[in-house]
Amino acid sequence: MLRLIISRLVSLAITLLFVSLAIFLILEVLPGDPAAIMLGTAAREDTLAALRQEMGLDQPALIRYLEWVGGILYGDLGTSITYKMPVSTLVAERMNVTLPLSLLAILISTVLALPLGVAAAARRDGPVDRAVLVFSQLGVAVPNFWIGLLFILFFSTWLGWFPAGGFPGWGNGIGPALQALLLPALALALPQAAVLTRVTRSATLEVIGADFVRTARAKGVDRRSTLRRHVVPNALIPVTTILGLQLSFFFGGAILVENVFNLPGLGRLAYQALSQRDLVVIKDIVLIFSGLVIVVNFLVDIGYTILDPRLRSRT
Amino acid sequence: MSDPSPVLSIENLSIGLPALADRQHAIKNLSLDIRAGETLCVVGESGSGKSMTAMAAIGLLPPSVTVLAGSIKLGGLDLLSLDEEGWCDVRGRDVGMVFQEPMTSLNPVMRVADQIAETFQAHRLLSQADRHRRTIELLTEVNLPNPELIARAYPHELSGGQRQRVMIAMALALEPKLLIADEPTTALDVTTQAQVLKLIDNLRRKKGTAVLFITHDFGVVAEIADRVAVLQHGELVEQGTVDEVLKNPQHPYTKRLLAAVPSLTPPPAKELQREPITLKVDALTKTYGGRGFFRRSREVQAADAVSFDIRRGETLGLVGESGSGKSTVGRCVLRLIEPDGGKIEIGDLMFSSLSQADMRPHRRKIQMVFQDPFASLNPRRKVGYIIAEGPITQGVDPEQAFKEAHALLERVGLPAQAAERYPHEFSGGQRQRIGIARALAMKPDVLVADEAVSALDVSVQAEILKLIRELQKEFGLSILFITHDLRVAAQICDRVAVMQKGRIVEMAETAQLFADPRDAYTRQLLAAVPGKTRILEGVQDR
Numbered sequence: 001m002l003r004l005i006i007s008r009l010v011s012l013a014i015t016l017l018f019v020s021l022a023i024f025l026i027l028e029v030l031p032g033d034p035a036a037i038m039l040g041t042a043a044r045e046d047t048l049a050a051l052r053q054e055m056g057l058d059q060p061a062l063i064r065y066l067e068w069v070g071g072i073l074y075g076d077l078g079t080s081i082t083y084k085m086p087v088s089t090l091v092a093e094r095m096n097v098t099l100p101l102s103l104l105a106i107l108i109s110t111v112l113a114l115p116l117g118v119a120a121a122a123r124r125d126g127p128v129d130r131a132v133l134v135f136s137q138l139g140v141a142v143p144n145f146w147i148g149l150l151f152i153l154f155f156s157t158w159l160g161w162f163p164a165g166g167f168p169g170w171g172n173g174i175g176p177a178l179q180a181l182l183l184p185a186l187a188l189a190l191p192q193a194a195v196l197t198r199v200t201r202s203a204t205l206e207v208i209g210a211d212f213v214r215t216a217r218a219k220g221v222d223r224r225s226t227l228r229r230h231v232v233p234n235a236l237i238p239v240t241t242i243l244g245l246q247l248s249f250f251f252g253g254a255i256l257v258e259n260v261f262n263l264p265g266l267g268r269l270a271y272q273a274l275s276q277r278d279l280v281v282i283k284d285i286v287l288i289f290s291g292l293v294i295v296v297n298f299l300v301d302i303g304y305t306i307l308d309p310r311l312r313s314r315t
Numbered sequence: 316m317s318d319p320s321p322v323l324s325i326e327n328l329s330i331g332l333p334a335l336a337d338r339q340h341a342i343k344n345l346s347l348d349i350r351a352g353e354t355l356c357v358v359g360e361s362g363s364g365k366s367m368t369a370m371a372a373i374g375l376l377p378p379s380v381t382v383l384a385g386s387i388k389l390g391g392l393d394l395l396s397l398d399e400e401g402w403c404d405v406r407g408r409d410v411g412m413v414f415q416e417p418m419t420s421l422n423p424v425m426r427v428a429d430q431i432a433e434t435f436q437a438h439r440l441l442s443q444a445d446r447h448r449r450t451i452e453l454l455t456e457v458n459l460p461n462p463e464l465i466a467r468a469y470p471h472e473l474s475g476g477q478r479q480r481v482m483i484a485m486a487l488a489l490e491p492k493l494l495i496a497d498e499p500t501t502a503l504d505v506t507t508q509a510q511v512l513k514l515i516d517n518l519r520r521k522k523g524t525a526v527l528f529i530t531h532d533f534g535v536v537a538e539i540a541d542r543v544a545v546l547q548h549g550e551l552v553e554q555g556t557v558d559e560v561l562k563n564p565q566h567p568y569t570k571r572l573l574a575a576v577p578s579l580t581p582p583p584a585k586e587l588q589r590e591p592i593t594l595k596v597d598a599l600t601k602t603y604g605g606r607g608f609f610r611r612s613r614e615v616q617a618a619d620a621v622s623f624d625i626r627r628g629e630t631l632g633l634v635g636e637s638g639s640g641k642s643t644v645g646r647c648v649l650r651l652i653e654p655d656g657g658k659i660e661i662g663d664l665m666f667s668s669l670s671q672a673d674m675r676p677h678r679r680k681i682q683m684v685f686q687d688p689f690a691s692l693n694p695r696r697k698v699g700y701i702i703a704e705g706p707i708t709q710g711v712d713p714e715q716a717f718k719e720a721h722a723l724l725e726r727v728g729l730p731a732q733a734a735e736r737y738p739h740e741f742s743g744g745q746r747q748r749i750g751i752a753r754a755l756a757m758k759p760d761v762l763v764a765d766e767a768v769s770a771l772d773v774s775v776q777a778e779i780l781k782l783i784r785e786l787q788k789e790f791g792l793s794i795l796f797i798t799h800d801l802r803v804a805a806q807i808c809d810r811v812a813v814m815q816k817g818r819i820v821e822m823a824e825t826a827q828l829f830a831d832p833r834d835a836y837t838r839q840l841l842a843a844v845p846g847k848t849r850i851l852e853g854v855q856d857r
Contacts, residue, residue, distance in 0.1 A: 211419040218373055218414075219485065220407030221437040223399070229433070233424050309424055309469040 001312060004305060012298050019290045020072075024065050027283050033057075038081065038277045051081070055280070068283070077284045082276045087284045090269060097167055097181075097265035098258070102250045104178075104185035109193040109250075110243065117200025118235070121208060122227055132197060139194020144253055148187035148260040155183060165262035184261040188253050192246050199242045203235040210234070237308050244300035248293040320390075321348040322492050322525035323372060328385035330367055330376070330549075341367040341380055342549045349493070354519060354526040356536045356557070358572070359546035360772035361743075365529045368546075369497045372527065373410050374402040389493065407434050411486030413515075415498035417478035421470035427454075427481055428466035434488040453484040457514060475637075476507035483514065490522055497529045504636035504799065509843040512538050531772065533576045534802070537561060537846030545569045575773040577780070577802035579844065581825040585809055590627040591662075593793040594648070594681075594761045597622050599657035601643050617643035618654070619817040625761070625793040632808030632825070633797045634840070640817040641797045645763045648795065649681055650674065661760060679709055682754035686766035688746035692738040698724070698749055699734025705757045716756070723752040727782060744775035748782065755786065762787075765797045780807050801844050805829055813837045 035051040036043065051057075056064055071078060077087035120132035156164035162183050168176045207213065208231055216226045255267035262268075266285060273281035305311045330342040342364045349355045359365045370376045372387055374394065387394040389409055397405065406412075414420045422430060431453060432446040441449060447466075454462035457480040470478055479499060486494055496515060500508040516539055519526050528539060536543055536557065543560040545553040545568065553566040564570045601618040617640040625631045633641045647654040650666070659667040661680050669677065682705075685691035692701055702723060703716035711719075721731040727748040738746055747767065754762055764783070768776045784807065787794060798804050804811050805825060812822040813834065821834040832838045841847075 211414060211416055212422040214375060215412075215414060215420045215482070215485075216422070216433070217375055218406055218412040219434045219437055220403050220405070221433060222403045225437070230422050230425070234422070237424075307424065310471045 001305065004312075005302065008298055008301055012294055015294050016291060017069075019294070020069055020287055021065070023283055023286050023290075024068065027279055028061065028064065038279055040277075054081070072284075072287070078280045080273075080278055080281050082273070082278045083281075087281055090281065091266065091284065091288065094264060094266040094269045096170060097263050098251075098254050098267060100177075101181050101185055101188070101258070101263065101265060102254055104181055105188035105192070105250050105253075106247065108185055108189035109196055109246070112189070112193040113196035114200055114239070117197045117239075118204050118227070118232060120197070120201045121204035122223075124205065129201075132201065136194040136197045136201075139190050140198075142191065144187050144191050145256045145260050147190055148184060148257055151183045151187055152261070165260075167263050167265075180263070184257045184263060187260070188250060188257045192249060192253075196239070196242060196246065200235065200239050203238040204231060207231045207234045233307070237304070240300060240303055240307060244297055247296045247300070251289050251292050321350050322390065323347070323349045323527065324388045325368070325372070326386045326388070328368075328371065328387060329383040330364070330371060331381050331383045333379045338548065340364075340383075340549050342371070345385070345546075345549075345551050347544055347551070347554075349525040349527055351492070351525050352519060352523040353541045354516070354528055354539055356528045356530055356540035356543045357546060358530060358533065358536055358543060360531060360572070360774065362548070363546040364549035365531075365546050366497055367549075369412070369495045369527060369529050372493070373406055373412050373495060375406075403437070407491070408438050408489045409491050410493045410495060411489070411491040412495045413479070413482045413486050413497070413499045415501050417475045417482060417502060420482055421478055423470055425469070426466070427468050427470065427473070431466075431481070431485050431488060434485055438489065440489070449488070450484075453488055454481070456487075456518070457481070457484045458510075459484075474507075475503055476511060479503060479507075479511055480514065483511070483518070487518060487522070487524070491524065493525045493527065494519070495527045495529070498531070499528075500535060501530070501532070505801070505840060505843040505845070506636065508535075508845065509538075512845065515539065532845065533561070533573060533773075534845030534847075545572070572773060575777040577773075577777070577800075577806040579802055579805050579829060579847065581805045581808075581829060584824060584826060585628065587626050587629050587809060590629065592624045593627050593662055594795070595624040595658075595660040596644075596648060597658040597660075599644060599647055599659065600655045601640075601647050601652070602655055603643075616640075616817045618647060618657075621657070621814075621817075621819055623812055623819065623822065625795060627760075627791050627793055628787060629810070630787065630794040630796050630808045632804040632811040633795060633814060634799065634801060634804050634811055635814035636799060636840075638816075639814040641799075641814050642765055643817075644814070645683070645765045645795060645797045648761075649683055649763055651683070676709070679705065679757035680759055681761040681763065682757050682759040684747070684750050684754050684762065684764040684767040686769055688743045688750060688770060691750060692746060692753075694738055696737070697734065698736055698738060698741075701738070701749065702734070702753045702756045705753065709757070720752070720756060723756055724749075726786075727752045727755075728778075742775075744771055744779060747771065747775075747779055751779075751782065751786070755790065758790075759792070761793045761795065763795045763797070766799065767796075768803060769798065769800065776803070783807065801829075801840060813840065 035048050035055060035057060039048060039051060056067065068078070075088055077091065079085065080087050080090060083090060116132050120129040123129055152164050155162045163180050167180050170177050213226060213230055216230045221229070254265060255270055258265040258267040259271055266288070269281065270285045273285065325345055325347045328342055328345045329340055332339060332341045345368065347355065357365045357368060367376070367380070371382065372394070374397065376382070382395060389405065392405070394405065428447065428450050431450045435441045435446045435449065450466055451462050454465055459465050459477060459480050465473065465477065465481070473481065499515070500511050503511060512535065515526065518524065530536060540557040542556050543554065544551055545560065545566065547568045553560060553564065553569045560569060561573070564573055599618050599621040603615045603617050621644050623631060633644060635641045643652070646652045648659055654667065657667065658665065661677070664677060664680070666674070666677065666681070699717055699720050702720035703713065706716040706719065707713050717734070721734055724733050725731050729745060729748055738749065741749065768779050771779060780803065783794070786792065796804070796808055808825050810822065811825050811828045812819045813836065814820070815836050821828065821832065821837045828837065829841065832841055
């Protein structure tokens with residue numbers, strides 16, 4: 001197990017290195033002058049030269065790459081051109097919104113999907129199963145920003161239960177902050193929960209038909225205990241695969257949802273940096289999103305080996 | 316058999332199949348009795364309703380079938396009147412069950428000890444500590460080495476035979492009155508099968524359990540049954556003591572089944588000395604694993620300097636237990652997997668040294684018939700295309716290829732119109748005929764048949780073996796016949812090579828090998844063939 005973790009950590013580090021290289025190559029080395037891109041076509045020659053120097057573009061690419069990566073290792077992400085402040089400060093602030101938002105969405109999605117999927121499979125073609133299929137069909141069909149808009153209309157504008165957008169910050173207590181995050185997290189979670197429900201349902205159905213479930217029943221184990229002890233632990237294995245794939249959608253989806261709900265998160269920062277062509281910030285944010293996805297996948301891999309003893313002995 | 320009242324008594328049981336099935340009843344008017352300490356074998360081919368009988372007796376029939384009439388009584392208890400809770404009480408406590416597939420019948424993510432202890436837990440028996448103690452006792456009782464270690468293991472860490480012992484331990488945990496065993500040894504190697512049969516028999520004797528034993532294999536029947544019930548299309552056609560049924564079968568169906576069991580006495584040998592050698596394999600070697608950094612310890616020598624040759628018109632049998640490397644050799648000879656070393660010659664052609672591109676035009680010379688008639692044909696292609704595809708890729712005019720496909724279908728005993736249908740419309744035996752036609756379409760010199768009849772019922776098996784023999788004569792084929800079944804090998808092979816752990820330990824003319832096995836392992840394999848003596852007697856006078 002320890003060896004597995006170490007070997008996965010090594011490959012995690014290597015993947016991150018490659019990702020940083022790819023980001024750097026695409027944004028800074030491919031033809032096109034980053035300074036010109038940032039200032040647009042109407043820029044004056046001397047402003048361009050000044051910006052080039054500020055960004056260190058007069059240095060060779062290799063040096064620039066090493067400085068960027070080296071800086072990250074020390075927590076220095078460079079300085080944003082538009083915000084005139086260190087990117088690390090910017091990101092840290094925004095992270096306080098995006099990370100809780102994504103985690104809350106993941107939590108909602110799994111807490112909804114797993115019981116629903118299992119319940120639907122346990123009574124196939126029953127009323128619960130049909131309701132779940134309708135829900136998941138809807139969830140898959142409707143995009144999350146649209147759900148977000150509907151939520152604002154319904155829960156904020158009409159009912160006034162939740163703020164329509166914005167974020168009070170964590171300084172004013174956990175309650176208001178969570179209240180502000182709940183609707184966006186739901187909007188982010190529902191489409192993914194719909195997919196996960198379907199996957200859970202079909203994984204559970206498959207396991208219910210397995211020989212070892214019949215064995216358990218032949219021992220005299222009742223239906224409920226068979227489901228709990230035999231079906232669910234086995235069905236979780238394929239479900240984890242899909243959950244792992246979905247996690248990147250949660251981070252990516254935050255970009256849309258944060259804009260709909262006007263939340264000062266990483267996604268919104270990415271959107272703003274893009275529209276202001278702040279390459280320094282874009283570069284860092286892309287790396288952070290990639291890093292999050294890679295780290296989460298690492299955790300999913302570890303989760304696998306906890307769920308499935310067959311993987312443990314193979315390493 | 317001092318106790319006159321039966322443990323299990325099934326009376327006039329009829330079970331209905333769903334509306335779209337090919338017949339109305341899974342079981343029709345079935346009546347059976349089993350007494351304490353007695354083993355009743357229910358025999359039949361696939362679809363005869365034998366497993367359905369077993370599932371009805373433990374209340375686990377699939378929801379799509381329904382009991383239409385009759386009764387099943389366990390002691391005095393009317394099982395068919397039980398509700399779900401009543402069934403949970405009976406299952407495990409009064410009726411234990413062992414299933415066919417040891418590889419899938421245990422929960423892969425749960426330790427062995429927990430799975431056995433669950434039986435006690437489900438019936439709210441014993442304390443935690445006592446459950447563990449009993450688990451170890453049970454594992455010891457089914458002769459598992461190192462029970463403490465096995466208790467902590469997960470199923471995938473055990474062999475098939477070990478898993479089946481765990482299943483038996485589990486089924487017998489609460490000392491049920493009735494043990495149902497549904498083909499419990501079908502997926503096991505012969506030597507393991509012999510051990511497991513002996514174990515079930517010993518436990519029955521010791522505890523006086525009534526055993527309902529489902530099997531398709533008359534060899535197994537001869538080993539374990541006190542009485543036999545023969546099922547055909549869901550109806551009981553014959554019932555009697557094992558000696559009556561095996562030696563003096565009354566019903567024509569029983570006679571036909573018994574006659575189809577291949578004899579261990581080979582037919583007279585063919586005269587082949589003057590025929591040229593078509594396939595020559597020299598020092599073929601293949602090792603699995605061991606390529607990566609950490610994997611050296613897990614190297615498996617699947618083929619270790621395997622050498623043999625086959626003459627025109629000759630069949631060489633490659634027999635051995637699972638993991639002996641026989642399938643690896645078969646696939647290496649076709650270069651479906653690349654051997655690590657050794658030479659393969661087909662006629663004058665050095666097949667093993669050809670590049671992939673150079674090999675392509677010579678591919679037709681050696682063809683394969685696979686084990687699984689259900690999985691080895693593309694379900695989305697019509698049979699005619701499946702057969703003609705090979706020749707067409709070799710440059711034969713499509714029209715000509717389809718014409719030949721029709722002729723071949725007729726040659727293997729199917730109507731030419733079969734070409735226009737899809738594989739799922741055929742039975743297992745018919746699909747295997749299609750598989751053979753597909754291989755023959757390439758006009759090969761060598762045919763590799765990997766367990767080609769293992770998935771078939773005995774009566775179908777006998778027909779396919781006959782077909783293979785005829786086609787061999789007609790086309791002068793050299794056949795490498797891979798099988799785990801020594802009875803089949805005795806009937807079809809001219810010579811037999813016995814494989815163990817990647818090596819050929821003995822190779823001889825079939826008659827000689829069966830009459831006078833030299834190697835200790837060959838002797839062990841032969842001794843383990845079920846029903847050796849009893850079945851032979853029955854077959855003598857066919």
